[in-house]
Amino acid sequence: MQGLSETVPLGRRSGIGAILARKPLIVLALTVACLPLALLVTVTMPIGPMYWDHYIYLDAANRIFDGQIPSVDFFAPVGGLGYYLFAGWLYLFPNGHPLLLSSWSLMTVTAPLIALVVLDVQKRSPAIAYGLLLPFLFFSLLPFNTGDFYPYPGSDGFGIYNRQICQLLYVLAAALVFVRGWKTLAAVTAFAMLALLFIKVTGVVAGLVLCLMAFLTGRLPLRAALVGGGVFFAAIGFIELTSGTVSAYATDILSLVVINDTSLLPRLLQAASINFSVVLAGGLLGLVLLGSEFPAFSAATRAFVAKPSFRAIGRIADQSFLWMGSFIAAGLLFESQNTGSQAFIFLWPLLLAILIETYRHKGSSASFAIVAFLAFSAAIPPVATVTQKAARAWIGSVNNRPLEHDNLKSMGAVSIRDILSQRAQRLQTNYVAYRPAYDALAEAGELPSFLLYSDFEFQSLWLQSADDAVSAIRAFESANKVRFETIMTIDFTNPFPWLMDRHAPKYIAIGADPYRAVPQPGPRVNEAVAAVDLALYPTCPPTTARLKLLGLYQPALAPGHHRITLTPCYDAFVRNGIATAP
Incomplete structure (x- = not known):
């Protein structure tokens, strides 16, 4: 040199x-x-x-x-x-x-x-x-x-x-x-x-x-x-x-150093x-x-x-x-x-x-x-x-079909092969019909698949479930004459406020991997969670990470929220006073 x-x-x-x-x-x-x-x-x-x-970036930009x-x-x-x-x-x-x-x-x-x-x-x-x-x-x-x-x-x-x-x-x-x-x-x-x-x-x-x-x-x-x-x-x-x-x-x-010790x-x-x-x-x-x-x-x-x-x-x-x-x-x-x-x-x-x-x-x-x-x-x-x-x-995408959706904006501009889309639908049916089995699997510390988050059908199902959830939220708001201003998810990523032009609560971690990137909630996090209008909990399928996040946030949600089944793949915690449970 x-x-x-x-x-x-x-x-x-x-x-x-x-x-x-x-x-x-x-x-x-x-x-x-x-x-x-x-x-x-x-x-x-x-x-x-x-x-x-990359949905994390949508959550961050909205914030x-x-x-x-x-x-x-x-x-x-x-x-x-x-x-x-x-x-x-x-x-x-x-x-x-x-x-x-x-x-x-x-x-x-x-x-x-x-x-x-x-x-x-x-x-x-x-x-x-x-x-x-x-x-x-x-x-x-x-x-x-x-x-x-x-x-x-x-x-x-x-x-x-x-x-x-x-x-x-x-x-x-x-x-x-x-x-x-x-x-x-x-x-x-x-x-x-x-x-x-x-x-x-x-x-x-x-x-x-x-x-x-x-x-x-x-x-x-x-x-x-x-x-x-x-x-x-x-x-x-x-x-x-x-x-x-x-x-x-x-x-x-x-905080991350402590979590990833x-x-x-x-x-x-x-x-x-x-x-x-x-x-x-x-x-x-x-x-x-x-x-x-x-x-x-x-x-x-x-x-x-x-x-x-x-x-x-x-x-x-x-x-x-x-x-x-x-x-x-x-x-x-x-x-x-x-x-x-x-x-x-x-x-x-x-x-x-x-x-x-x-x-x-x-x-x-x-x-x-x-x-x-x-x-x-x-x-x-x-x-x-x-x-x-x-x-x-890009060559393989020639055989793909665009994802059909109503509420996902540019986030839903994805394509997937028919065989994997069909598999996603079959898995959804299975997750709903046999949810206790998947709950038990998550409680045992196991995922339905070791590469679950990499599976294309999981990613496709997540988008389709999110699309259905947005439709269900709007229907709930219309039926009850309310509007959820702050929305959080008990999941890895939360693009819902961006999708619905709403707000995410302060202090809640984004990119919520509870094993690597979510500290134990403190007083201000618990206060923010307690004040949220709507907390979404995906269940197709229950996973170890979602279960762990639920354990972190449910103590703050339990006193002031009631849990409803929003869609077959989403439960929701609705703040008391927003609306009466149907």
Whole structure:
């Protein structure tokens, strides 16, 4: 990595081709300008595993439109930036599909930052600028994860904030490896780290590892680090003084740490096993680089022992194998806390730099061939996986049929195969007819299927049941001449206030996984639950998580609410005084 200077040219061309060849920034601008075209109408997406995960963004946006502040007014499993970006895009594109809005809204942050990187790099080499830009656009535009959690093809509606972190880490890595202007580097570093912090705190931990490595090697100059750090902490201070979000966010993080009190080592091993191909190829590449760089590393170490200095430390640290090790460590730290991600895509800027430097020193040699083979072995799996998943999902959707609904707005713009839709209906009949059996199963701590939340028929049935529930609520209101202003669900996600233009109660956790992301209710949560007009409890089927959530919230609901059967798949807790039970 020492002395890397990008001088890879593009061939001479004329006309528009020549302009685009020299100015990749134009390609970025045109791509961003085209995004609204896909958001002006509601695109139908093939349903996928854990598809309901992105409904959380609808719940959060509705709360934000009501004036609620993430972490201050409601508990969230991650930072609030992603929710604010989604809310802004939803306001601009109300007909846009929620999955595309939640995935693409991050480009509000990443597009300007990658533009700064491209602007700096294209002055020296448009080819390298394209080498950084095109993978960024590929992963940003295709809303798919690099890991497989289900055999059937479908949309990846889960792990969105994890994908966003990986895209931010990609931009940060590209800047730390290739940007030479210290002002640009300071700006990209500061705003990328801020975004990482306020989307998911583990992202800023991974980013810190990358920044420390760049600082030790001198790639992140002291003045850039000071300016970037100053902007970072000034922004945090301003946000805290104006909203109290930072301290509230820190409190939420501590609550999550307590809930998820497990050893780090098993999670690291799990992350390594899930991403085995990338980690293995990257590790082998690091060993090969260690072998070729060991003489220079030893010489730098001896020089430091003879005359210690910060510059000598930089010469020791600025070895490609150490860069590779730090990037893999950052990736493993982040992926150890994830389900669904675009794991290790941020390795590519470093791999590109290693390829350029190795070719410069080795030429078309066997050594370069080995390095290139291992580098592409680490880079290709994420690209191949996302390409395959996107192709399977959209080609396979030719045999899908759009979900029929009356009340789901753009959330219901999904398609599913007839055989799975029929299975969902048969399962619903079974859940209703034999509910005591499923209650007993949930009380025993088991789900009807080990992969229940990934099953397409579960996701389809959830949407159909929600559609029926909205119709039933409106019928109940009409019959009783009432209006439920605040609605909550005793379930993982609560898009009902958004669907019905109502309000969600404050302080109730969103993304309500009671095993990982719902603290024990305190006094203000219990007061909010007790004051809610309507609490919905889905029963098709009863699940361990729903049963646990019911145990958390029922003590606050019991004194002032009565339970009714709203639909065959939804019970409801109606606040006393709203209406008399039918």
